[in-house]
Amino acid sequence: MSKPTLLAISGSLRKGSFNRMLLKEAARAFGDAEVVEADLALPLYDGDLEEAEGIPASVQMLASQIKGADAIVISSPEYNKGIPGVLKNALDWVSRVSEPVLKNKPTVVISAAAGRTGGETAQFMVLSCLTQLQVRLLPGPAVLIAAAMNEFDESGALKNVRYKETLSTRMQALRAEIG
């Protein structure tokens, strides 16, 4: 089989984002793959904009990346005990594309946040939204990186062996899911 394509989606736009670091670790744990990084810097969903101009090119790009992916990993921070707006906005836009590109797509959701729960509430919300979109969500031990500012070394690697192992378990299961 040729290299699988893994789409990495960060719920944080920040360059120095811990969720982006976590996605890099997730991609490493997934193994040899074509890794594509999604860009969620999209216009705000607006029904008037959609009606006047159709689906924006940036959203079409995201939808085609989703369509072309064999598997998806989403890493999200938690904002005020909830899903970050950029991620919800992206899911809302993608749900407006004519083809249900997320349907049955093997997906793992992980999170990193400053607080003690590692973004558990946000992760739960992301999972809930993805259920509505009929994503094939892979269950498993939750990857919740708490106090994320203390958990990555200078190279961006996870320091804690337990976190590494759990992430590896999830990403190997994702790989197995695509055959």
Ligand SMILES: Cc1cc2nc3c(=O)[nH]c(=O)nc-3n(C[C@H](O)[C@H](O)[C@H](O)COP(=O)(O)O)c2cc1C
């Ligand atoms: C608007 C805002 C709200 C936040 N709310 C929470 C929160 O509810 N729980 C939490 O653990 N951290 C919260 N944080 C801290 C983030 O977890 C922290 O900034 C994290 O590093 C963001 O992810 P990133 O590094 O991938 O950008 C919040 C940060 C911002 C900017």
